[in-house]
Amino acid sequence: MKSYLINILLGTIAVVSSCKKDEKFVYQIGDPKIELKSAISAAHFGDSLVFNVRVSDSEVALSTLKAQLYFTDDKVTETTIRTKENGDYSGKIYVPFLKDIPDGKATIKFVLQNISQKKTEQSFDIDLSRPDFPYLTLVTESKSYRMEKTGRNQYAAKENFSAEVKGYIQAPKVGEQGNAMSFGWVNNAVDFGSTAEIPFSNSTSGVYPIQFNTLTFQASPFIFVLLNGSLFGRLDDTHSKVEMVLNQGETATFEGIADLQDWWIDPDFFTRAADGVISFKGITGKYRIAADFALKYFVVEAMAGNDLAKLQEDGTGAVWIIGEGVGKPKVSSNQVGWNTDKALCLAPLGNKKYQITLKAGESINTNNINFKFFHQKGWGGEFGGTDVTTSSDLIFIGDGKNGRDSGNLGIKTGKTLEAGKTYLFTLDLTAGNKKAVLTVVSK
Incomplete structure (x- = not known):
């Protein structure tokens, strides 16, 4: 019985194999022909090139006509027409408008196929030129x-x-x-x-x-801004940035901003002399400097490698401010609020000390603040109420019961910051990140 089944199976395989051979034998038969009926010797980039052809096959029904356009050996566009009957057919093929391609030759190829998949091809060279727009x-x-x-x-x-x-x-x-x-x-x-x-x-x-x-x-034109020869990269319509090492005390040469004299210069990171020369004030290190063309100021943020700096366990790195009542260059037009994208980076002074310079009535409210210190530009590590102490007679640290959430800063009842006066907020972490000391000094 097994031998009988095997013989039947082998016979079936032989028949299938024979059929496949027969199929290959009758595959691609017929006599498809193409006759170009229209002149297509030249075109512009961006044209819709019209063609007229006569197609026929005296033996087998036709299937499709393809018009293909080649730039050198690369097929750049193709159009397909169903050709159910012998006769004349018209169509269009688009000539792509690509940059950096000069006038030159291209090839249009017509490929006619019948239902047995037999093909015939005809190719024609055409002159392509860029349109001379008036x-x-x-x-x-x-x-x-x-x-x-x-x-x-x-x-x-x-x-x-x-x-x-x-x-x-x-x-x-x-x-x-x-x-x-x-x-x-x-x-x-x-x-x-x-x-x-x-x-x-x-x-x-x-x-x-x-x-x-x-x-x-x-x-x-597009404005190209450089700092000490390093090019700012565009972020959006009103912002660009550069990331680079800045050395304390070196001249900061900005190029590409004609009205630089009207820009606000952050006193935590730069000084501007009477003659207009700007110098870098921060400690030597890598920074991200973002130009804000709408508000006309530079956002300076400390970096560690290719990322924005974060506070490390040993007190080095960076400290950030997020919250209400503060913003550079003006709190009225650019308050940080609880938008972490606007977090302010304190200037690292070295020796685990960080500072921000705020002018009452401009970059800080005179009578109401509600911000706190964070370990990073975003949510995560933060300084709670038991992590910071201060002896300031103007500023208090919130504990969740005194009118501010834990760690949030407020202005003491009956006190205000004097409009027009500058205040230095310095956070000292030399005793540890859980034993920060905040000092607030006016000048």
């Missing part, structure tokens, strides 16, 4: 500006602009098969096909050109 348009929320041609692929609108201009760029249709195009802001760069606003920025308001190159996608 003008571009800068589109902003309130107004559109004509960008005149100033050179090959180069355009500019020179107007009385504000220091910040947000808009995208439109290009008109060129040629019968051309398409209107747009250029907008994608991943901190200008890119094709977007209408997201480009954040142009100049050092001052006034008459200046906004420019764009349709070959390289390079645009200007």
Whole structure:
């Protein structure tokens, strides 16, 4: 019985194998043919290239016609047409508008396939060139500006602009098969096909050109800020940052900010001499310096390696403030509150001491505060009411029963901070993180 079953199984396998061989034998039969009926010798980048072809197969029904566009050996686009019957077919294939690709040759390939999967191909070389736009348009929320041609692929609108201009760029249709195009802001760069606003920025308001190159996608102006030769990286429309080592006492040379004299300079980290020269005041170390163009000041934060510094068990590192009634450069416009992203870094003085300089009526409220010290920029370790003591006659430490939560600072009843006077808050951790001593001195 077993022998009989095995013979049947082997016979079945032989039949299946024979069928597969027969299928391969009849595979890809027929005589598909392509005849190009329209001239396609040239096109612009960004065109929708129209083609007309006649297709036929005298033996087997047709299936599909594919039009493929190649830049060198790379297929960049493809369109497929169902070809159920012999006859004439028309279609379009898009020619991508890519940056940094000069005028040159491309190949359009037609691939016709019948239902037995037999194919025939025809290829044609075409000349591709970048469209010579007569003008571009800068589109902003309130107004559109004509960008005149100033050179090959180069355009500019020179107007009385504000220091910040947000808009995208439109290009008109060129040629019968051309398409209107747009250029907008994608991943901190200008890119094709977007209408997201480009954040142009100049050092001052006034008459200046906004420019764009349709070959390289390079645009200007954008403010480039440097500190001692190190370039700030863009964070968003109004913020950029740099991370670097700063040495105590060295000159801090800022470049790219025309109105630097109007910026607020944090007295905990910088000094500005009468002649305008700025020097770094903090202890030598690595810092993150963020430029806030809206509020016109630099946020300085201590770092440890590639991360923001945290308080260590031995009292070194950094101390941060989170809470109400305090904010730089002005509490009225930039209060920290309980938003940990705005936490203030105390300036490390060395020897496990940390300091923040606050001006009453400007960076600290005169009559109401409710903030505390933290081990990091965010929630986590913090200084509770039993971790900090002070002998100040102005400031008290909350214990949860005296009007403030544990560790939160308040102004004593009947006391106020004198408007216009500067107060130095110094936290001394030399006795340990659980035995911090806060001193508050006016000057």
